[in-house]
Amino acid sequence: AQKVTQAQTEISVVEKEDVTLDCVYETRDTTYYLFWYKQPPSGELVFLIRRNSFDEQNEISGRYSWNFQKSTSSFNFTITASQVVDSAVYFCALSGGNNAGNMLTFGGGTRLMVKP
Amino acid sequence: ETGVTQSPTHLIKTRGQQVTLRCSSQSGHNTVSWYQQALGQGPQFIFQYYREEENGRGNFPPRFSGLQFPNYSSELNVNALELDDSALYLCASSRKLAGGVDTQYFGPGTRLTVL
Numbered sequence: 001a002q003k004v005t006q007a008q009t010e011i012s013v014v015e016k017e018d019v020t021l022d023c024v025y026e027t028r029d030t031t032y033y034l035f036w037y038k039q040p041p042s043g044e045l046v047f048l049i050r051r052n053s054f055d056e057q058n059e060i061s062g063r064y065s066w067n068f069q070k071s072t073s074s075f076n077f078t079i080t081a082s083q084v085v086d087s088a089v090y091f092c093a094l095s096g097g098n099n100a101g102n103m104l105t106f107g108g109g110t111r112l113m114v115k116p
Numbered sequence: 117e118t119g120v121t122q123s124p125t126h127l128i129k130t131r132g133q134q135v136t137l138r139c140s141s142q143s144g145h146n147t148v149s150w151y152q153q154a155l156g157q158g159p160q161f162i163f164q165y166y167r168e169e170e171n172g173r174g175n176f177p178p179r180f181s182g183l184q185f186p187n188y189s190s191e192l193n194v195n196a197l198e199l200d201d202s203a204l205y206l207c208a209s210s211r212k213l214a215g216g217v218d219t220q221y222f223g224p225g226t227r228l229t230v231l
Contacts (some may be wrong), residue, residue: 001192004158037222043224043225043227044225045159045160045206047219047220049219050219056150091159093158098228102164102218103149103161103164103172104208104220106158106159106162109155109157
């Protein structure tokens with residue numbers, strides 16, 4: 001069975017602070033894929049990043065960066081110099097390479113509130 | 117915007133009724149997945165359709181059923197609605213890859229309220 005845990009249910013920061021959202025996963029698949037999605041108040045899930053299990057390179061995209069560590073089964077997401085527009089619920093998700101349907105297993109989400 | 121559309125945006129039904137939700141996939145995508153998101157929780161996988169057939173199912177009862185059409189659009193049908201079916205229903209489209217997993221792109225969702 002696959003499982004994704006986002007231990008931080010809610011984080012509140014002041015604009016321009018850096019913030020890290022934690023994600024820990026469990027899977028028995030040898031090949032798997034990790035994702036981060038953003039869900040603003042409108043409700044639509046917006047794709048942010050995808051990482052394959054065989055690629056442990058960290059990635060930076062503007063103010064966003066991701067730290068993938070297979071040894072600790074973690075895929076953490078850092079926002080540098082946060083902005084009010086970053087306020088949303090962020091979901092980490094896992095898809096196993098071998099499961100039928102390639103379903104996404106989501107964590108419970110972390111609500112990020114960035115105050116001006 | 118992803119190009120994935122869903123209708124209707126909101127829906128109110130009473131317990132015991134039936135409902136049909138619709139989804140149009142992004143151009144070039146041949147696979148549609150449906151998820152249920154209860155308030156304050158992460159989305160839960162309902163099922164996926166590829167080539168008009170169910171291609172994987174989550175832990176949902178048979179009263180949740182679906183269809184995929186030749187143009188890759190899809191419907192989610194829920195019979196005998198229960199109060200716990202109140203949720204945001206999300207549709208996601210992707211491509212079926214020979215070896216690997218494609219990214220799923222989500223629509224805006226349908227908010228279903230069961231009274």
